[in-house]
Amino acid sequence: MEAVSNFLASDLFYRFRKSPVAVIAFIVTALLVLSALFAPWIAPQNPFDPGSLNLMNGFSQPGVPNQFTGETFMLGTDDQGRDVFSTILYGLRISLFVGFSAVMFAMVLGSVLGLIAGYTGGRTDTIIMRIADIQLTFPAILVALLIFGIAKGITPPSYRNEVAIWVLILAIGLSDWVQFARVVRGATLVERNKEYVQAAKLIGRKPMAIMLKHILPNTLGPVLVIATISLALAIIAEATLSFLGVGAPPTQPSLGTLIRIGQGFLFSGEYWILLYPAVTLLALALSVNLLGDWLRDALNPKLK
Amino acid sequence: MSKTSTPAETPLLQVSNLTRIFDVSKPWLNRVVEREPKQFLRAVDNVSFEIRKGETLALVGESGSGKSTVAKMLVGLLDPSEGTILFDGQPMIMNSSERMMELRKRFQMIFQSPYASLNPRWKVADIIAEPMIVLGVEKDSAKIEARVDDLLGLVGLSAADGSKFPHEFSGGQRQRIAIARALSSSPEFIVCDEPTSALDVSVQAQILNLMRDLQDQLGLTYLFISHDLSVVRHMANRIGVLYLGALVEIADSKELFKAPQHPYTRMLLDAVPDLEMTGRQRKEVEGEIPNPINPPSGCTFHPRCPFANDRCKREVPLWTQTRTGVAACHGVEEGRIPSAEMA
Amino acid sequence: MTTPLLSVRDLVIEFPTRHGPLTAVDGVSFDLAAGEVLGVVGESGAGKSLTGSAIIGLLDPPGHIASGEIYLKGERIDNLRAEDMRAIRGRRIGMVFQDPLTSLNPLYTIADQLIETIRTHLRLSEREARQRAIGLLDDVGIPAASRRIDDYPHQFSGGMRQRVVIALALAAEPELVIADEPTTALDVSVQAQIIDVLKEQCTQHGASVILITHDMGVIAETADRVAVMYSGRIAEIGPVREIIQNAKHPYTSGLMGSIPTLAQEEDRLVQIPGSMPRLSDIPPGCPFNPRCDKVFDKCRVQRPALIPVENRQVACWLYEEATTNEVAT
Numbered sequence: 001m002e003a004v005s006n007f008l009a010s011d012l013f014y015r016f017r018k019s020p021v022a023v024i025a026f027i028v029t030a031l032l033v034l035s036a037l038f039a040p041w042i043a044p045q046n047p048f049d050p051g052s053l054n055l056m057n058g059f060s061q062p063g064v065p066n067q068f069t070g071e072t073f074m075l076g077t078d079d080q081g082r083d084v085f086s087t088i089l090y091g092l093r094i095s096l097f098v099g100f101s102a103v104m105f106a107m108v109l110g111s112v113l114g115l116i117a118g119y120t121g122g123r124t125d126t127i128i129m130r131i132a133d134i135q136l137t138f139p140a141i142l143v144a145l146l147i148f149g150i151a152k153g154i155t156p157p158s159y160r161n162e163v164a165i166w167v168l169i170l171a172i173g174l175s176d177w178v179q180f181a182r183v184v185r186g187a188t189l190v191e192r193n194k195e196y197v198q199a200a201k202l203i204g205r206k207p208m209a210i211m212l213k214h215i216l217p218n219t220l221g222p223v224l225v226i227a228t229i230s231l232a233l234a235i236i237a238e239a240t241l242s243f244l245g246v247g248a249p250p251t252q253p254s255l256g257t258l259i260r261i262g263q264g265f266l267f268s269g270e271y272w273i274l275l276y277p278a279v280t281l282l283a284l285a286l287s288v289n290l291l292g293d294w295l296r297d298a299l300n301p302k303l304k
Numbered sequence: 305m306s307k308t309s310t311p312a313e314t315p316l317l318q319v320s321n322l323t324r325i326f327d328v329s330k331p332w333l334n335r336v337v338e339r340e341p342k343q344f345l346r347a348v349d350n351v352s353f354e355i356r357k358g359e360t361l362a363l364v365g366e367s368g369s370g371k372s373t374v375a376k377m378l379v380g381l382l383d384p385s386e387g388t389i390l391f392d393g394q395p396m397i398m399n400s401s402e403r404m405m406e407l408r409k410r411f412q413m414i415f416q417s418p419y420a421s422l423n424p425r426w427k428v429a430d431i432i433a434e435p436m437i438v439l440g441v442e443k444d445s446a447k448i449e450a451r452v453d454d455l456l457g458l459v460g461l462s463a464a465d466g467s468k469f470p471h472e473f474s475g476g477q478r479q480r481i482a483i484a485r486a487l488s489s490s491p492e493f494i495v496c497d498e499p500t501s502a503l504d505v506s507v508q509a510q511i512l513n514l515m516r517d518l519q520d521q522l523g524l525t526y527l528f529i530s531h532d533l534s535v536v537r538h539m540a541n542r543i544g545v546l547y548l549g550a551l552v553e554i555a556d557s558k559e560l561f562k563a564p565q566h567p568y569t570r571m572l573l574d575a576v577p578d579l580e581m582t583g584r585q586r587k588e589v590e591g592e593i594p595n596p597i598n599p600p601s602g603c604t605f606h607p608r609c610p611f612a613n614d615r616c617k618r619e620v621p622l623w624t625q626t627r628t629g630v631a632a633c634h635g636v637e638e639g640r641i642p643s644a645e646m647a
Numbered sequence: 648m649t650t651p652l653l654s655v656r657d658l659v660i661e662f663p664t665r666h667g668p669l670t671a672v673d674g675v676s677f678d679l680a681a682g683e684v685l686g687v688v689g690e691s692g693a694g695k696s697l698t699g700s701a702i703i704g705l706l707d708p709p710g711h712i713a714s715g716e717i718y719l720k721g722e723r724i725d726n727l728r729a730e731d732m733r734a735i736r737g738r739r740i741g742m743v744f745q746d747p748l749t750s751l752n753p754l755y756t757i758a759d760q761l762i763e764t765i766r767t768h769l770r771l772s773e774r775e776a777r778q779r780a781i782g783l784l785d786d787v788g789i790p791a792a793s794r795r796i797d798d799y800p801h802q803f804s805g806g807m808r809q810r811v812v813i814a815l816a817l818a819a820e821p822e823l824v825i826a827d828e829p830t831t832a833l834d835v836s837v838q839a840q841i842i843d844v845l846k847e848q849c850t851q852h853g854a855s856v857i858l859i860t861h862d863m864g865v866i867a868e869t870a871d872r873v874a875v876m877y878s879g880r881i882a883e884i885g886p887v888r889e890i891i892q893n894a895k896h897p898y899t900s901g902l903m904g905s906i907p908t909l910a911q912e913e914d915r916l917v918q919i920p921g922s923m924p925r926l927s928d929i930p931p932g933c934p935f936n937p938r939c940d941k942v943f944d945k946c947r948v949q950r951p952a953l954i955p956v957e958n959r960q961v962a963c964w965l966y967e968e969a970t971t972n973e974v975a976t
Contacts, residue, residue, distance in 0.1 A: 014665055194420040194421075195415035195416070195417055195420045195421035196420065196421050196422055196423040198376075198381055198413075198415065199413070199415065199421060199482075199485065200434070201380075201381060202379050202380065202381060202408070202412070202413055203408055203434070203435045203438045203439055203489070204404070204405055204408050204438065204439070205438055214423055217423075217425040218423070218424065218425055366834035366835060366836060367834050474922045475922075476922050477922070504690035504691055504861060504922075504923075505690070505861070505863070505902060505905050505906050506690060506901060506902055506905045506918075506919045506922075507690075507922055508905070509904075509905030509906075509907075509916035509917065509918045509919070510918050510919075510920075512907070512916060513915055513916055513918050516915070531834070531835065532835075533835070533909060534864075534906070534907040534908055534909050535907050537907065537909060538907035538916065561909060571836060572835060572836060573909065574839075575835050575836045575838070575839035576835055576839075576864065576909060577838070577839065577842065577862065577864030577865045577867065577868045578864050578867065578868075578908055578909050578910065579863055579864055579867045579891050579903065579906060579908050579910075592804050592805075592806050592807070592834075592836075592837055593834060593836075593837075
C-alpha cells in the first residue's frame with residue numbers, strides 16, 4: 001500500500017500524468033496486453049480449433065451479416081471462415097510472448113556480460129566488447145535470420161514447428177543483447193569507482209557480490225528504458241521474420257504471420273484480412289516505443 | 305625514522321618504504337605511433353611512518369601529493385608497489401585468507417564524498433549492517449538490528465532513520481551514516497580520507513567534534529588525510545607533510561605549527577587564508593606544483609624553495625632529526641635555514 | 648550621498664516547481680561603493696551564487712528574478728533586454744568563476760579570446776588590442792606573456808588559467824568584477840597567489856569586487872565588508888574585521904566559531920546544531936530560529952528585517968530593542 005502511495009506521489013508519476021502522449025500510449029499498450037492475456041475469454045471463437053470454424057462464413061465482410069449463415073463478424077473473416085478479430089487476439093499473444101521473452105533473454109545476457117566486462121576490465125572486457133562491436137556491424141534482422149537458419153538446420157524436421165517459437169526468441173534475443181551490454185558496461189564503469197563500491201571491497205566482499213548487490217541495482221534505470229524500446233523493436237523483428245516466412249508457423253500465427261497471409265487477399269478485395277492485423281501491429285509497436293521514449297526522458301530530466 | 309615511541313609498545317601501524325608506481329602510459333598503439341616510451345608515475349615514494357594506538361596522525365598535502373594513495377594502500381584498496389605495512393605487528397597482505405578477514409575487522413575507512421560513499425539503492429540500516437554481516441561480527445538478526453539502532457544513536461541520528469534511503473539526508477547526515485558504517489565492525493583503526501572537505505563549515509564542525517568524541521569514547525586510532533591545515537591542526541596529535549609523493553616532515557602537531565622546519569611546510573602555513581589574519585601582508589608564494597610524472601631532480605621542492613642550492617638540485621635529501629620531529633631537507637640538516645619561530 | 652556603484656533592492660529569486668515556487672533568494676538588499684570589495688559568504692544553498700548570477704543576468708532557467716531591482720550606477724539593469732545586458736556583461740561587469748575551464752574556450756588561444764573581448768568592448772585596432780592583452784597577462788603574473796599568449800587554455804596549469812580568467816575579466820576595464828568561488832578548485836599554495844592577484848589587479852583597475860565564497864579565511868584577507876547569507880537572506884552585513892571579531896547574529900557567531908583556525912588550538916569547535924533547511928521547508932519567522940540558542944517567541948512568527956547595529960546591519964530580533972532604545976534616548 002505504501003509503495004503504491006509513494007509511487008503516486010513520485011515525480012515519475014507526476015511527469016507521466018502531465019504527458020498526454022505517455023498516458024495514451026500506456027492505455028493502448030495496456031489494452032492490447034490485457035486482450036492478449038485474456039484472448040480465450042474475449043475472442044468469439046478459437047480460430048485454430050477447426051471444429052469451431054464454418055467454411056460457409058469465409059470472406060465475411062466486417063460488420064455485415066454473412067449471406068449464407070447470417071452471422072456477423074466485427075472485423076470480418078478470412079477464406080477459412082476464421083474470425084479476424086479472434087485471430088488478431090491470438091496473434092497478439094504470440095507476438096507479445098515472443099517479444100517479451102526475447103527482450104528478457106537479451107536483457108539478462110547483455111546485462112551479465114556488460115557487468116562482467118565493466119567490472120573486470122582488461123582482456124575480458126576487450127573480448128566481450130569486440131564481439132559486441134562486430135555483431136553491431138550487421139543489421140539485427142540479418143543476425144536473427146542467420147541464427148534462425150542455423151537453428152533450423154540443426155533441429156530435426158519433425159520438431160521444427162514445436163521449437164519454432166523458441167528459436168525465434170533465441171534469434172531475436174541474440175541479435176539484441178549488445179545494447180544492454182553497452183549500457184550496463186558504461187554504468188558499471190562509473191559505479192565501480194564510486195566510494196560505496198570501495199567500502200564494500202574494503203570489508204572483503206567478493207567481486208560477484210559487489211557486482212550483483214551493489215552495482216547492478218544502480219544500472220537498472222537505463223536498462224529499463226532500453227528494455228521498453230527494445231520491446232517495440234523485438235515485436236517488429238518478430239513480425240518481419242514471420243512475414244518473411246521464417247518466423248512463427250501458420251499453426252501458431254503471430255501478427256506478422258497474419259499479415260503475410262493477408263497480403264495474398266489484398267488485391268482480390270478482402271482488405272480486412274490484412275488491414276486489421278497490420279493496424280494492431282502498428283498500434284502496439286508505436287505505443288510501446290512512445291512509452292519507452294517518454295521513460296527515457298523522464299528518467300533523465302537533464303535532456304529537457 | 306621516528307624514534308619517539310616507547311620501545312615497549314608496538315605501534316598499531318608501521319609503514320616502511322611504501323611506494324606506489326602507476327603506469328600512466330598511453331595505449332600501446334599510440335606509443336608505437338608516437339614513438340614514446342612507457343610512462344610511470346611515482347604517486348607515493350618511499351614513505352615511512354608509524355601510528356601509535358589511540359593517536360591521530362594526519363597526512364597533509366596538496367593535489368598530487370599522494371595522500372589518498374597512501375590511504376588506499378593502508379586499507380587494501382590498492383596494492384603497494386614496494387614496501388611493507390604492519391598492522392599490530394602482522395603484515396597486511398590483501399587476500400581472502402582467514403587471517404586477513406580477521407584483520408579486516410580491525411580497520412575501516414571514512415570517505416570524502418558523502419554522496420558517492422553510500423549506495424543509493426540500499427536502506428540506511430542495510431548499509432550500516434553490511435560490514436557486521438560480511439565480516440561475521442554478528443550473526444543473529446535481532447542483535448544486528450539492535451546494534452544498528454545503537455550505532456545510529458551514537459552518531460546522532462535516530463533509529464527510525466534506518467528505514468530511509470540515503471537521498472533523504474543532508475550531506476552532514478550522510479557523513480554520519482558513513483561513520484556509523486565504519487564503526488559497525490568495531491574497528492580500532494579508521495582511515496579518514498578528507499571526511500569533511502565536501503561539507504559546509506558549520507556541518508564540518510559537527511562532524512569533527514563527533515569524530516573526536518568517538519575517538520575518546522571508543523579509543524579509536526585515526527589516520528586523518530586532509531589538504532586543510534586548520535582542520536588538521538584541530539584533529540591531529542602528529543602531522544606528516546607530503547609533497548609530490550614523499551614525506552617531507554613529520555612532527556608533533558603543536559610543534560609543527562609553532563616551528564615548521566621544512567621550507568615547504570613553512571610555505572603551506574604561510575599560504576593558508578586565516579580568520580585572524582585580516583589585511584596581513586603574506587610572503588609571496590613561489591610557483592606551482594610540478595607535474596608528478598616528471599618530478600624535479602634531487603629534492604623535488606627545490607625549484608620553489610627560497611633556500612635551495614646546488615646540492616638540493618642533485619641529491620635526494622634523507623631524514624634528519626630535528627628539534628620537533630624529522631624532516632627531509634638538506635638545508636635543515638646543514639642548519640642553514642633561519643628558524644621560523646611563530647608566535 | 649553619492650549613488651553607490653551597485654545597488655540591489657529586495658531581490659527575490661524563485662524556482663517554479665510542481666509544489667509551487669521555491670524562493671531561493673528572499674529579499675536581499677545591499678549597496679556596493681566604488682572600489683569596494685564585498686565578500687558574500689554562506690553555506691551551499693544559501694543563495695550567494697544565485698545573487699551573483701542575477702546581477703550579471705545569467706540565472707539558469709527556470710530560476711528567475713521574481714521581484715526586486717538591481718541598479719548599476721543608478722541605472723536599472725535587472726529588466727534589460729538580453730542584448731543590452733550582453734553589452735554590460737564583460738564591459739561594465741567582469742566575471743571570474745570557480746572553474747577556469749568554463750570561462751575559457753578550449754578551441755581558441757588565449758590571444759584570440761582576450762583580443763576578441765577587448766575589441767568587442769573597446770575601440771582598438773588588432774595590434775593595440777594585442778599589446779593590451781599582453782600587458783594584462785603581464786599584470787596578472789603570467790611569465791613570458793608575449794610568448795604564452797598564443798597558447799591554448801589546456802597548456803596552462805590551473806592557477807595560471809585562473810590568472811588568465813582574471814585578465815579576461817579586467818580586459819574591458821569593468822567597474823565591477825563578480826568572482827564566484829575563484830579559488831575553490833585550487834591548491835592552498837596557489838589559492839594564496841590568486842587571491843593576491845585578484846585583489847591587487849582590481850584595486851589597480853579601480854574595479855569593485857563582489858567575492859562570493861564559502862571560505863571565510865579568503866574573505867578575511869580580501870574583503871572590506873562581508874555579507875553573511877543564510878537561507879536566501881542576508882543575516883548580517885558589515886565591515887569584515889568587526890564581523891569576524893564580534894559577530895552579532897547568532898548564526899554568524901556560530902559560523903565563526905565553527906571554523907578551525909591556525910592561530911589557536913581549541914578543544915571543541917563551536918557547533919550549530921542541525922543544518923540549513925531545504926528551500927521547501929524554510930520555517931516561518933527567522934529562518935535560523937530552529938537552530939538558534941537565543942530564540943524567543945517573536946523569532947518563530949515574524950521575520951526580522953536588517954536592523955542597523957553600530958556600523959553594520961543585522962537581521963535578528965535580539966537587536967530590535969537596542970535600536971528603539973537608542974532612538975528613544
